[in-house]
Amino acid sequence: MRVLLTSSEAISRAVKLVRPEVISAYPITPQTHIVEEIAKFVASGELDATFIRVESEISALAVVIGAVAQGVRSFTATSSHGLLYMHELLHWSAGGRLPIVMAVANRAVGAPWNIWCDQQDTLSQRDTGWMQVYASSAQEAFDFTILAYKVAESVFLPCMVCIDGFVLSHTAEPILLSSRDDVNTFLPPFDFPLRLSNQDPFTLWPILEPALYHRQRKDLFRDASRALEAWKRAFKEWGDISGRCYRPIEAYRLEDARCAIVCMGAVSSTARVAVDRLRGRGEKVGLITVKLFRPFPKEDLLEIASFVEHLVVLDRGVSYGAEGVLTQEVKGALSGAVPVFGVVVSMGGREVFPELIEEAYFVGRRRPEGMGWI
Amino acid sequence: MDLKAFSYEGLSSGHLACAGCGAVLAMRLALKAIGSNARVVIPASCWSIIAGRHPDASLKVPMMHSTFEVAPSIASGMRAALNRLGLKDTVVMVWAGDGATYDIGFASLSAAAERNEDIIYVCYDNEAYMNTGIQRSSSTPPGAWTTTTPEGKLEEKKNIILAMYAHRIPYIATATVAYPEDFIAKFQKAKRIKGFRFILVLSPCPTGWRFEEKRTVEVARLAVETGVFPLLEIENGAWRITKEPMWLPVDRYLKVQSRFAKASTESFERSVKENWRFLERFL
Ligand SMILES: Cc1ncc(C[n+]2csc(CCOP(=O)(O)OP(=O)(O)O)c2C)c(N)n1
Ligand SMILES: [Mg+2]
DSSP: OEEEEEHHHHHHHHHHHHOOSEEEEOOOTTTHHHHHHHHHHHHHTSSOOEEEEOSSHHHHHHHHHHHHHTTOOEEEEEOHHHHHHTHHHHHHHHHTTOOOEEEEEEOOOOSSOOOSOOSHHHHTTGGGSOEEEEOSSHHHHHHHHHHHHHHHHHHTOOEEEEEETTTTTTOEEEEEOOOHHHHHHHSOOOOOTTOOOSSSOOEESOBOOHHHHHHHHHHHHHHHHHHHHHHHHHHHHHHHHHSOOOOSEEEESOTTOSEEEEEOSTHHHHHHHHHHHHHHTTOOEEEEEEOEEESOOHHHHHHHHTTSSEEEEEESSBOTTSOBHHHHHHHHHHTTSSOEEEEEOOSTTOOOOHHHHHHHHHHHHHOSSEEEEO | OOGGGOOOOOBOTTOOOOTTOHHHHHHHHHHHHHOSSEEEEEESSHHHHHTOBTTOOOBSSOEEEEOTTOHHHHHHHHHHHHHHTTOTTSEEEEEEEHIIIIIITHHHHHHHHHTTOSOEEEEEEOSSBTTTTSBOOTTSOTTOOBTTBTTOOOSOOOOHHHHHHTTTOSEEEEEETTOHHHHHHHHHHHHHSOSOEEEEEEOOOHHHHTOOGGGHHHHHHHHHHTTSSOEEEEETTEEEEEEOOOOOOHHHHHHTOGGGTTOOHHHHHHHHHHHHHHHHTTO
């Protein structure tokens, strides 16, 4: 049976099924609904957890770091300035190999203040070692939260589940929930081998001499890349259990496409409409949606994109002085195999209608390489 | 008190402290009172180094390094996790410098105290950012030389005890390595109490305070005997001086440390007196 839920509610429901025992968060729009809902579950006893109401986002993540290092599954959520305020601990927790899951409602960053959606907040945290998965719907927000725990706890890396602020966080859609049994079958109890214990006392994260540190980073890098396989296995396994199948990169109407639009997040739904309309006008165009951004599924992208002649990437986060972040990633993966044009379509919640995507397509199609803002 | 009865050694040799480090003596005493059923959380500080380089960890209790500003929050998460695992008797102790306590971590300290987290928070106070090479903190006493106050600090030392008192936590104490019985008794008492406990440990630092390594205990004793560092405890709001000062001339304390070379004895004396007048309102 389908229920009508916002992506925030969908994540809260997923968290309830995953049953973290320690939760800590700090309010920030548009994330707040997630933890408000979870606070209700905790208060009513539907979720047996300790909820620690801290004074800042960096403390929220710190609480979760302390709990996970002690071997207890945890959860936190944030957005925008809250995420930026956590920055130091994003590095710390990934370097410390803690399998933390955090929901992020994507929101622009100031100055000037802007509460609306773009992906600058999470994309600017790209190099912290956190995995990042981007939902395009409430159903994905729900499923990806459960999947994030599965993968994080198998590869010992933290993961952000990203949902577009307001567009997803505050918009209700009909979704299918899963049973507790299904989640229990999929997700084994949390067993953290590095948890502190009296039996075998050790120092967590002692100072390493440079050569050892270098090796530790090499391991981290290797495991972050290998995590792609873990995601694929988890997608498959969850698909078998839930009937909902995902891939790191999803294709739409790519069969005979000469050009593909590439995007990430909720824009994907709007882009489908744009692709249908363009197809109606005889344009041979398809859509590629990136679901998994870290680890970045390079080969998967190369495999499906190498059949097209041209890619137009829709960016919602930029590297100032360079180009759109998603564009950079796509170019990096294709390494010149296919010409890529990046279009920054919306920062700070500028409305993205199908017409805008059509415009981006025509702007990009005319030029083989480069970038532009519309 | 028979100190020999406290035979537990939670600190092994081979730690990386400077000779004469007050903070390392303090840890040894603290762990004697706390025992091995504990977790120690240490934010960026000299102690991040003292704890040792892999594979030579100097602490025998499970310990976790923290970033500079959030050790109380990490400890809160750890406490919650231990409780969920049924390990309510395991002590969680934050071991932080004055920089983490008075300055960069003040917000997270205040918040953990306000939530009355079941944690022992220890500030080993060496009155400056020592690990980065002796820079002033808000705990640095007036007139003291540091590398960022080459002419001596102009401001007073922040009164962290009063700040913590305002949080109405069940236990607050000060201690120093020159009085091990008093030190251990306070840690033992803290261990028996539930809720947020705050202990300020004056930790003389030969490197930063500029005195001979062998005089650490003497300097700590002088701090108490001159009235510069009051030994006290506040149990459920009730204040008590645990060691009356002898009111030796403040000069005795200042003269043994080159950091006070440019400090004025009169104004230092005045601030010590003022501090006591302030204290006496609560006694
Ligand atoms: C956010 C951040 N800023 C600065 C530093 C550099 N740093 C490391 S230890 C330290 C000083 C710590 O001073 P204190 O807390 O008094 O401890 P002590 O070194 O004196 O033992 C500083 C500034 C850091 N690690 N993190
Ligand atoms: Mg210090």
